[in-house]
Amino acid sequence: MKEMTKVALAGNPNVGKTVIFNELTGSKQHVGNWPGVTVEKKVGKFSHKDEEIEVLDLPGTYSLSPYSIDERIARDYIIEEKPDAVVNIVDASNIERNLYLTLQLLEAGANVVVALNMMDEAQKKGMKIDVKKLSELLKTPVIPMVGIKGEGVKELKDAVYEEVKHHREHRHMSMGYGKELERGIISLEEKMEHCPALKKYRHRWLAIKILEGNAEAIEKVSEAGCDNLIKEGEKLRKQFGRKLHEDLESYFADKRYEFVDDILGVVLIKGKKLWSFSDMLDKVLTHKVFGIPIFLAMMWATFQFTFSVAVPFMDAIDLFFGWLGGAASAGITDPAIQSLVADGIIGGLGSVLIFLPNIFLLFFVLSLMEDSGYLSRAAFVMDKAMYRIGLQGKSFVPMLLGFGCNVPAIMSTRTIEDRKDRLITILVNPLMSCSARLPVYILFAGAFFLGAEGSVIFSMYLMGILLAVLMALLLRKLFFKGKPSPLIMEMPPYRIPTLKSSAIHMWEKGSMFLKKAGTTIFLGVIIIWFLSTYPGGPGSDIETSYVAAIGRWVQPIFAPLGWDWKAAIALLFGFVAKEIVVGAYGTFYGISDADEGSATLRSELHGAFTPVSAYAYMAFVLIYVPCLATIGVIKSETGSWKWTLFAVGYMMGLAYLVAFVITTVGHLLGFA
Amino acid sequence: MTRLTELKSGQKARIVHMGVKGPAGQRYREMGMIRGETVEIVRIAPLGDPIEIEVKGYNLSLRKEEAELIIVEVMK
Amino acid sequence: MSEKIRLIGIYSAIIGSMYILYGMLEIIAWAAGELAFPLSPSPDIFAGFILVVIGSILLYRVRDLLNMRYEGLSFFFVGLILSAIIGIMYLLIMGADLLDATIIGETWAFDSAAYNLPAIVLFILLLPGWLIIKEREEFGE
Numbered sequence: 034m035k036e037m038t039k040v041a042l043a044g045n046p047n048v049g050k051t052v053i054f055n056e057l058t059g060s061k062q063h064v065g066n067w068p069g070v071t072v073e074k075k076v077g078k079f080s081h082k083d084e085e086i087e088v089l090d091l092p093g094t095y096s097l098s099p100y101s102i103d104e105r106i107a108r109d110y111i112i113e114e115k116p117d118a119v120v121n122i123v124d125a126s127n128i129e130r131n132l133y134l135t136l137q138l139l140e141a142g143a144n145v146v147v148a149l150n151m152m153d154e155a156q157k158k159g160m161k162i163d164v165k166k167l168s169e170l171l172k173t174p175v176i177p178m179v180g181i182k183g184e185g186v187k188e189l190k191d192a193v194y195e196e197v198k199h200h201r202e203h204r205h206m207s208m209g210y211g212k213e214l215e216r217g218i219i220s221l222e223e224k225m226e227h228c229p230a231l232k233k234y235r236h237r238w239l240a241i242k243i244l245e246g247n248a249e250a251i252e253k254v255s256e257a258g259c260d261n262l263i264k265e266g267e268k269l270r271k272q273f274g275r276k277l278h279e280d281l282e283s284y285f286a287d288k289r290y291e292f293v294d295d296i297l298g299v300v301l302i303k304g305k306k307l308w309s310f311s312d313m314l315d316k317v318l319t320h321k322v323f324g325i326p327i328f329l330a331m332m333w334a335t336f337q338f339t340f341s342v343a344v345p346f347m348d349a350i351d352l353f354f355g356w357l358g359g360a361a362s363a364g365i366t367d368p369a370i371q372s373l374v375a376d377g378i379i380g381g382l383g384s385v386l387i388f389l390p391n392i393f394l395l396f397f398v399l400s401l402m403e404d405s406g407y408l409s410r411a412a413f414v415m416d417k418a419m420y421r422i423g424l425q426g427k428s429f430v431p432m433l434l435g436f437g438c439n440v441p442a443i444m445s446t447r448t449i450e451d452r453k454d455r456l457i458t459i460l461v462n463p464l465m466s467c468s469a470r471l472p473v474y475i476l477f478a479g480a481f482f483l484g485a486e487g488s489v490i491f492s493m494y495l496m497g498i499l500l501a502v503l504m505a506l507l508l509r510k511l512f513f514k515g516k517p518s519p520l521i522m523e524m525p526p527y528r529i530p531t532l533k534s535s536a537i538h539m540w541e542k543g544s545m546f547l548k549k550a551g552t553t554i555f556l557g558v559i560i561i562w563f564l565s566t567y568p569g570g571p572g573s574d575i576e577t578s579y580v581a582a583i584g585r586w587v588q589p590i591f592a593p594l595g596w597d598w599k600a601a602i603a604l605l606f607g608f609v610a611k612e613i614v615v616g617a618y619g620t621f622y623g624i625s626d627a628d629e630g631s632a633t634l635r636s637e638l639h640g641a642f643t644p645v646s647a648y649a650y651m652a653f654v655l656i657y658v659p660c661l662a663t664i665g666v667i668k669s670e671t672g673s674w675k676w677t678l679f680a681v682g683y684m685m686g687l688a689y690l691v692a693f694v695i696t697t698v699g700h701l702l703g704f705a
Numbered sequence: 706m707t708r709l710t711e712l713k714s715g716q717k718a719r720i721v722h723m724g725v726k727g728p729a730g731q732r733y734r735e736m737g738m739i740r741g742e743t744v745e746i747v748r749i750a751p752l753g754d755p756i757e758i759e760v761k762g763y764n765l766s767l768r769k770e771e772a773e774l775i776i777v778e779v780m781k
Numbered sequence: 782m783s784e785k786i787r788l789i790g791i792y793s794a795i796i797g798s799m800y801i802l803y804g805m806l807e808i809i810a811w812a813a814g815e816l817a818f819p820l821s822p823s824p825d826i827f828a829g830f831i832l833v834v835i836g837s838i839l840l841y842r843v844r845d846l847l848n849m850r851y852e853g854l855s856f857f858f859v860g861l862i863l864s865a866i867i868g869i870m871y872l873l874i875m876g877a878d879l880l881d882a883t884i885i886g887e888t889w890a891f892d893s894a895a896y897n898l899p900a901i902v903l904f905i906l907l908l909p910g911w912l913i914i915k916e917r918e919e920f921g922e
Contacts, residue, residue: 310858313854313855313858314855314858314859314862316855317838317855317856317858317859318859323834323837323838323841326830326834327834327838327859327863330830330831330834330863330867331866333827333831334831334866334867334870337870337874338870338873338874341873341874341877341878342873342874342877343877344877344878344881345877345878345880345881345884348881348884348885349884352884352885
């Protein structure tokens with residue numbers, strides 16, 4: 034049984050790789066994870082003539098010397114897995130820098146087909162590219178394309194089919210690095226012949242990497258047990274370094290670009306430099322005076338939009354689950370099972386899934402901003418402010434998104450390449466008060482601070498921001514010493530995002546969230562149902578349940594803060610999802626369908642709290658622990674239980690500390 | 706000869722020495738910031754940092770902290 | 782061509798001033814209570830602020846446009862785009878409310894405070910500006 038042909042899509046970020054991937058594979062694609070890392074793995078397939086071809090969308094990469102985990106994945110796949118062909122997607126309007134990767138791919142010995150995409154944009158710039166000549170010089174098929182219009186897709190499929198079917202041996206062009214250096218390369222290659230473990234790699238490529246001083250290449254050689262190669266490499270590096278007055282790594286980069294320029298000298302007629310529409314937009318969007326206000330306005334519009342437009346869908350879900358619950362109750366006779374299904378599964382799921390529209394819409398808007406190119410401007414504009422607190426520009430949008438929901442917010446930290454920067458951004462994100470906490474604030478502010486609810490609630494948000502800044506600085510000092518990583522960010526031209534691709538992104542990210550967080554939430558909901566219903570059984574008073582017992586048992590911890598067992602249990606419920614806290618309180622006081630506006634509930638609370646203890650409680654809810662979904666996402670985005678548990682732990686500690694301080698200060702100031 | 710940070714927006718210069726070290730320096734080089742290359746300052750962010758430059762036909766932003774280490778020769 | 786620029790300048794100045802006017806009215810309405818004013822400005826400090834920003838952008842380079850210089854066009858275009866983003870946002874919110882009312886079976890009424898009528902009206906008034914954007918290729922210098 035023949036193994037399916039594997040083809041990889043490789044290219045710089047922002048070249049339209051995803052669009053071409055979608056054009057090739059249509060709906061036959063799915064998203065997973067690369068083993069051991071938090072990088073998305075997109076696989077799809079298509080049939081052409083008599084071949085079935087599996088396509089892998091590799092993360093965008095600027096070079097085969099990786100600078101981030103994403104790039105390492107791309108590099109490793111090409112070098113180690115050796116796909117049958119690599120489709121190198123090149124942005125024609127940006128051809129000079131893009132060809133750098135192309136040369137590296139050819140050097141690595143991959144079977145390359147160049148997809149010269151965005152020909153329309155190149156044309157607008159007035160560029161003229163002799164595609165035929167380019168193909169001759171590179172000794173590689175070059176297919177001009179306009180991915181978003183679907184132009185060139187068939188030709189690409191043909192070219193890939195040809196390349197794969199006839200398994201051409203490396204007839205691709207090979208560039209030379211000068212007589213002396215070539216001698217060095219050949220001498221290393223000869224030594225490599227005696228090292229059987231290195232047979233799978235293209236010797237010339239490996240030799241060049243050794244001379245560049247590439248750490249991973251050297252590691253591979255050392256693993257293969259051929260240390261003499263490493264020594265020889267070192268010797269040559271020093272030798273040439275002295276001769277050329279610069280280290281070999283820069284020399285190779287320079288030479289490659291020299292080669293690119295030589296090729297383009299023959300193949301490209303540069304356009305006139307027009308003041309592009311993109312530049313016109315940037316003049317205003319990154320303007321000294323208007324830049325930041327516009328950015329803040331866009332974020333405000335995001336929240337207005339997602340909050341309001343989510344409502345009809347939330348109501349629809351509410352009605353659906355309500356009906357479903359009713360049908361289940363009517364259809365099931367056994368009280369225990371009825372309770373499990375109606376209250377536990379359906380009720381519980383419903384109360385959490387109701388926030389799904391909000392999450393999906395946030396992903397949608399995020400995709401629009403990313404695809405249009407605006408996101409890099411946002412990072413550009415906010416970078417300095419973020420740098421001051423030990424983060425970077427790309428951390429700003431995740432922090433802001435946290436006000437909507439921490440789940441998409443944390444998932445959006447994927448754009449941050451540096452591991453430390455990303456980790457800190459993730460760890461402080463839950464301190465940005467998400468929208469699920471709002472009903473709790475409204476309930477308590479309405480009960481205890483009538484007339485000043487707005488300011489009190491605002492103070493919660495402010496507290497969250499201040500604590501996030503503090504924790505970011507603290508974490509940087511304690512665990513992540515050093516400065517944020519250097520900024521090397523491309524600012525792509527603005528492009529009109531297609532609703533279709535943004536919708537696809539929204540669906541992908543939303544489904545990923547559902548898959549990851551879904552199971553944890555489901556389990557959490559079942560456990561809570563069980564603990565609330567037994568041992569008394571369905572219909573029993575909640576005061577007799579396990580949950581109440583746990584609450585009473587745990588209550589002494591919260592005694593100094595003046596909270597009763599109901600408060601403790603509501604917090605436990607909030608662990609699953611913050612939305613549940615208000616509903617839980619309703620259950621405790623026997624008020625059905627209670628919401629944060631309920632006057633009866635508010636008056637009941639007066640018996641259990643004082644203004645000070647209420648304020649402390651609100652602060653605790655702000656800080657204590659992110660909901661299960663968020664915890665799930667932290668785990669999947671950090672890939673580490675250690676950091677996830679750390680997040681949970683530090684937040685609990687911080688929450689208690691802050692609540693305690695508020696209580697103490699409140700009492701000192703003479704409040705009850 | 707001057708540092709990249711001394712330039713004003715709209716000015717063009719040729720890179721004389723790419724002084725950023727380590728993997729970041731290599732990455733800047735691979736992104737086109739090599740000796741002899743012409744760059745143009747496009748703009749400076751509202752808060753004063755980072756700066757956006759045009760190199761090899763596209764726009765790249767970097768902080769003054771790194772740009773300071775890049776020595777250039779202004780072109781008329 | 783240059784006459785067109787001048788017209789755009791006047792257009793930008795008029796609509797820009799209206800944006801600033803309504804923006805400030807909305808901030809005042811938030812602070813001091815609803816105002817009885819045509820188009821009922823919503824009492825919303827954030828929306829008001831954004832309307833002021835859009836208006837400022839539209840007015841910022843009006844002098845250039847009136848002097849028939851191209852540089853001001855960037856600001857007009859961005860003002861146009863922002864007005865569309867905000868205007869369409871409110872229209873979508875209105876649509877969502879309508880949909881919601883249908884789902885839960887209530888009657889729907891146009892709530893000018895929630896949907897920011899001024900923002901919608903001004904967006905519509907700026908619609909002709911999009912014809913200019915279509916011709917943007919001509920403006921390359």
